[in-house]
Amino acid sequence: MRSPFLPLALLIPCLLAPLLAQETGPTKELFMTHCAACHGEKGDGEGTTTLERPARSFLEGGFSYGNTPEAILRTLSYGIPGTPMPAFDVALTEGQRKLLAQYVISLGPPGTIVDPAQTELVVTDVARLARGLLPPISPTAEKQPRGLLIGLPSGTTFEYRTDDVRLLGVRSGRFADRKDWTGRGGTALEPLGHLIELIGSGKPKAPWRIATIGSKEAAKELGAAMRTSFTKDTVGGIGYELIDGGRSAGMVMETVSHVRTPAGSGWRRTFTIMSDTPDKVLRFDGLDVIKPSDLVDAHEVDLRKALDGHTDRLYGTQHWVVRKNRNGYQVTVIRSMDFLNQGGAVPGPRGDVGFWIYPSSRNVTVDIIRLTCLAWDDATQTAIIKECSK
Known part of the structure; x- marks a missing residue:
């Protein structure tokens, strides 16, 4: 009599083959190349890279965006802003990222994928x-x-x-x-x-202030009355009017977007300022002041020199402020071509983050970009220069 268990015995190698191939094949190699340094060879968060804040253990599950293949793919494609986790949309193809997402999920504890409420x-x-x-x-x-x-x-x-x-x-x-x-x-x-x-x-205090040229009075805080909010594709935004004692001091259209580089990921705030204050200077101080003890670097980068003159969209100069935190290095980049053409400035190398707009400026666009990087070296700076010159 034929054993009823024989077909099952024959099936087991077939069922295990994909898992064994994933453990030893090209997907495991992708993991070892791009992930193991931080997350460990086993995915336990015990990598060789020294981090003040331990990398996530995939063995424990609990991913930032959920444990679905789509959620892990998004993390691999965009990175995680505020952490050293970079984006892999350039280093890896979409097919490789999908394979890697499945592999990462397979490292976690078994369980059902819960749909959102x-x-x-x-x-x-x-x-x-x-x-x-x-x-x-x-x-x-x-x-x-x-x-x-x-x-x-x-x-x-x-x-x-x-x-x-x-x-x-x-x-x-x-x-x-x-x-x-x-x-x-x-x-x-x-x-x-x-x-x-x-x-x-x-x-936070009011981020916008105004000062009269030639006056010894301190800069005065401005109100900001919301006028609109909107989205377009992957970008969101908010429009508001700057108010000085009941009178308009200008309009600001602020958009927010994602930034991803091989060195790290983060976000961008883009301000388009339409001002009509002929004898006044506008000042933006919308981010926290960096403590001198945390300051690693603060300087101006001439893009023409950094890129050997090869750039289709020149932003003139970038101003970098870098500080060390528990996640690595927080890099703030302030850039604007309009500063060169119409007048404007950013603070000197003191660690404060903001910018001034002079009366000669009428319609000015300024980007503030914030990235978190694992290291602060020549390779990181080159990656940021290339991204911020687009």
Whole structure:
């Protein structure tokens, strides 16, 4: 009599073959080449690279964006802003990234993939907005009755207050849960990503100031009245009017987008300022001042020299401010071609992050780019120069 277990015995090698091939084949080689230095050969987070904050252990699961193949693929494609995790969209093909995503998932504990709750807002391939009551972003902050979240496909979320427009913080991970849809009122919109940047301890001062030329009076804070919010493809934005004692001091269109380089990933805020203040100087101070003890580097880069004159879209100069933190090196880049043409400046090498706009400027565009990199060396600087000259 034929054994009923024989067919199953014959099937076992067939079932194990794909897993064994993944363990020893090209996918494992991809992991060893691009991931093992930080995450370890076994995916346990015990890599050879020295990190102040340990890399994620894939054996424990709990990925930032979820444990679906799509979520892991997004992380591999965009990186994780605020961490040394770079983007691999250039180094690896989409097919390689998909194979690597499946391999990373296979390292984690078994379990079912849970679908998002019905109230969860998910960002797919276009940016998304959510407005509503926001809970305090930090223990010392307050609720924001008129909050705005801008979520990008990269998994980066920008959290604003809009009664007097200010960026409160930047998050990384899932977007938001609209629990306020099911409550009786007063329930806050819940941001789901973890904070990678908190501005002013969650209670930032007004970022825009104005000063009269020749006056000894201190620069005066400006109000910022929201006029619009919008998304276009993978970019989100907010428009607001600068208010000086009840009078308009200019308009600002601010967009937020993702930045990815082989050296690290992060985000970009682009300001287009339309000012009509002939005898005044505008000043932006919308990011925290860097402590001198944390300052690693601060200098100006002439793109024409750095790129040997080879660039189709010249931004003239970039101003870099670099500080060391527990995730590596936080690099802030301020750039604007308009400064060369119409007048403007950024602070000197003191570690403060901001810029001035002189009266000769009328329509000025300024980028503030923030990246987190594992190292601060020539290769990192070259990668940033190439990205920021596009």
